[in-house]
Amino acid sequence: METISMKIYRILADEIINGTLAPGQSLEEIALSERFQVSRTPIRQSLRELAARGLIELRPRKGGIVISISLDELADMLEAMCELEALCCRICAERMSAVQKKQLELIHVQSQECIEKGDEEGYLELNKKFHHLISVGAHNKCLTDTMDNLRKRLTQFRAAQAGVERRLTVSHDEHDAIMAAILASDAEKSYIAMRNHATRLSIHVLEVIKERQAVTE
Structure with missing residues (x-):
């Protein structure tokens, strides 16, 4: 079950991402406690989580300041993540154990059942x-x-695409290609399959964030 602090974190993170909370805006503990009708303890936990995700800069015993994250900076982070995930998948195809491969298959089957x-x-x-x-x-x-x-x-930015029609089915189909390449120990196909998967997601995330920010302007 999601904690109170995580619920508050997600609300504030969404407001930062869509521009409701502008860069440079102060997030005071007392004001947030009053807004959410909770003690300052879950507020502090929420602020620490926001800081860990790079969305705010903490100020000791006060709260935080919303950090400016431009679309260009977000695009840079997403591009880096695409390449790292693809590289990881390439190496995984060469090093993953037989037990881990079987675990991957089971997770994939369970995912289909969820869909x-x-x-x-x-x-x-x-x-x-x-x-x-x-x-x-x-x-x-x-x-x-x-x-x-x-x-x-990037977690909260990636979560911005929630509710998009057929996204789980598309994701699962792409996972199918990734898994098949890993099971075949094909490093190059694994790299390409993961890069295609991560790139599609990144492009979609950027489009959603642009739309959200345009609404608040």
Whole structure:
């Protein structure tokens, strides 16, 4: 179950991303406590999460300041993530163990079952496991840590595409190509399949963010 602090984090993150909370705007603990009718403890936890994702700059004992993230900066981060995920997938195809490959297959099957049931939340949870297993399967801690840090910063931006028609089906079809290449230990096809998957997602995210920001201007 999602905690109060995470619910507040998601609301504030959405408002920062769509421009409701402008760059340079102050997020005061007292004001936020009054707004959400909670104590300052979950507010502090929410602000720390926003800071960890690079959305605000914390100010000790006060709150935070909304950081300016331009579309160009977002595009740069998404481009970097595309290349890192593709590289990770290439290495994974060469290094993933037989046990990990079987786990990947099982996650993929379970994901299809979620789509058939209309279980979006379940699918998204399995999606995280699918990508995490590929990351771990590369057996390169430095690469995995770098990806994890960048993924944290991009999580809320990527979530902006929620509710798009057929997105889970398209995602699953792309996962199918990725998995097939990994199981075949084909490094180049794995790289291309993951890069295509990540690039489509990145392009879509940028389009959604542009539309959101245009509405608030």
